[in-house]
Amino acid sequence: MYIKDVSLSAVAVGEPVELYQSKTTFYSWIEVLVDCPGSSDLFTYKLPEQLEIKPGDILTVPFGAQQVGAIAIRFLSQPPADLAPEKIREVEDVVSRGFFPSTYWELLNRIAAYYYTPLIQVIRVALPPGLLGRSQRRLRLKPENIPNGAENFLRSTAALQILKILQSQQDGDYSFKYLKRQVKGFDWGKKQLLERGWAENYLELPRYSKPQTKLAVMLVNNGLYTKLNKRQQEILKLLGDHGGELWLTECVEICKTTPPTLRGLEQKGCILIEEREILRREQSPLIAGDQAKSLTDAQTHALERIRSLNGFAKVLLHGVTGSGKTEVYLQAIAPLLKEGKSALVLVPEIGLTPQLTDRFRARFGNKVQVYHSALSEGERYDTWRQIFMGEVQVVIGTRSAIFTPLPNVDLIILDEEHDSSFKQDSPIPTYHARTVAQWRAELENCPLILGSATPCLESWVSVKEEGSRGEGEINNLITSYQSTVPSLQYLSLPERINSRPLPPVEIVDMRQELQEGNRSIFSRSLQEALEQLQERKQQGILFIHRRGHSTFVSCRSCGYVLECPNCDVSLAYHHVEEGTPQLLRCHYCNYGRSHPPYCPKCSSPYLKFFGSGTQRVAQELNKQFPHLRLIRFDRDTTRNKGAHRNLLTQFANGEADLLVGTQMLSKGLDLPQVTLVGVVAADGLLHLSDYRASERAFQTLTQVAGRAGRGEDPGRVIVQTYTPEHPVIEAVKTHDYQSFCDAELAQRQALNYPPMGRLILLRLSSVDPIQVQNTAQIIATNFSDQEGLEILGPAPASILRVANRYRWQILLKFAADALPTLSDWQEIRVLCPATVSLTIDVDPINIM
């Protein structure tokens, strides 16, 4: 197959990309990714006749006046039209064969095709920065091939020189860089040695930088034979109490001393101070070992089914909150590790990883490694390298960890698979880790487990199990959907561990509170529950939904929410610039209206923008409950490294009564002493102007509620809302996932929204407000003659201006089973002037 442009064309229709030289086709050209700072394109090179090259090999190629490292990406049967064939240079050499397994490249190619992204951008996401740049090419002798009197065979002085230099060193091994400096005509000389098989070249993966070292203090003897003063004796005693070894900085702090004092002790021979290397993998406190728990019947059944899987399969592990899904993962992984295989575990956000990683570390020790984008560049690099070298067997990480080059993957797990942080909104590729995980599982031919208490509708409709769902319309609908996607096997953990009940959910009508004279943001119920916390020495979690600028408008007297007349969504409040009129707008069709002074339904003047953030709630708490000790847990308070862990540890140690936070605390927290969960205003979740608002609200509320009552003491959940009759609220109250899904699916079907339909969102932005609007219009017009395609917009994004860029978007909607042949994306991109940037978001999750 001829691919004329790497970025978009042929791959856009999802044809398989030819990866290998097949017997019948001969390719003469190959595209490579050169390792050169600032170069973001693929370059075409000629394939030398005698050299076998495969995609994924690491090459050297001439580039300008230099020779640089490159990765072979894919073959071309014709050179690019704009390049004269005689101008195309040849690949010089293969440095390392099969550096990445071919399935890895296939994965990256699939992502490029599906997400309409130039391959190079996919590679950027997948590989840590500067992988090739820091790799070292080295030359080493193969003494077994070198005959006696070898010097006499070599005619080139360069080859002779190289041979001598290599032989002068015991391992016969030097970097190209060094040899190049020493020997004139190195390339030519090296070639001779390689041809004779007297030497081989190889690639050494770099250490990211010089190993980091730190001073450590070690106890040598306790000073029995030396005269020591009291202070010195104390220091040695303390050092001994800490296992006889501390970092210098720690030692100074713990022993309340100074480095000179310690040096004094060193001179007396009592201690030793020396440089010690610190490995830049995420440091975690030592964790006591842990045994496999004896499983409940439901867990046993699920585990047996998982163990019986052979090769690729998709499984939905649907377990209510606190049902012990993690234990099932752990026991599914354990036998694989014994066989030398490995497992990849994806989790939504870092906030939840400390506890989860601790559980994995407790079970599998140092076979576990954590990989996520919050690691520093050095840590990320070192971790990636360890994974690549097969030094770990379990990788736990956030969405980008799906790209880690873990060898021998035999199981992939997505925990909390419904979570939207698995989707990348920008930059491109706008991939969803669940989609990529499915492809990877297919390519690795291993099972994929999707675990959740509240599976997303996409997963739910793919479940294929007789009798697992109700009768009638919904079932027909699902059956027709299933014909288009691979089905999921369904495993369920319907009960909490030890048959603990799910906590009762109390819904408080805040309209009523207001009517009865309570103007506080806390209902009387919640106030009373908060008061009891300290008395009973129990802990609580207060959930506050706060989504930046975007918010909705509702009437405090009657609960009426301002909605769009053309679409089934609430209107968003737009705050463009200071001093401009307040505006309400629909994000789907661009309907707009001014903000009314009175409620259109009951004429009450109490229209309110919703969205009091954690900070305001914390202030309010301090005022009303001065004795309550609280920890704020949100993006602001967890910005520093290790902050998640510290705050959660403080809370787990009982240093606070209440954890006040956002979404982050809905995920996977397992704290047995938490009995109370309060949701300050559920409405903030319910009326987002997004077709997924209900699904997401249900998931979040159910997950938050699920943090209560996981220990001995029964839990209690209080949800405050102005719309207690909302179907989401009802479903949360009754813990009824199934009815909620069925109702929601019917609505999606009616409007052709996912999972029944598919969406592609085009996001445009520019510093020029007029130009971006015009471009959006032109692009939308370009799509208008396409059949089977519904175009919504163009419309401005909900926050029109971000960082001085004006943002517009176009939503393309089409039936899931009838993917229209979309325009050549390159042509679409050409419609964008240089000042307007375009992101193609496939299967978008955030439409605002």
Ligand SMILES: Nc1ncnc2c1ncn2[C@@H]1O[C@H](COP(=O)(O)OP(=O)(O)OP(=O)(O)O)[C@@H](O)[C@H]1O
């Ligand atoms: N078989 C078992 N016997 C005893 N305790 C168990 C068993 N399985 C799990 N547990 C414990 O029950 C608690 C809840 O389990 P876990 O956190 O795995 O649930 P989960 O399904 O992942 O919950 P969520 O979806 O709410 O995060 C944990 O403290 C775990 O150690």
Ligand SMILES: [Zn+2]
């Ligand atoms: Zn009203």
Ligand SMILES: [Zn+2]
């Ligand atoms: Zn609308």
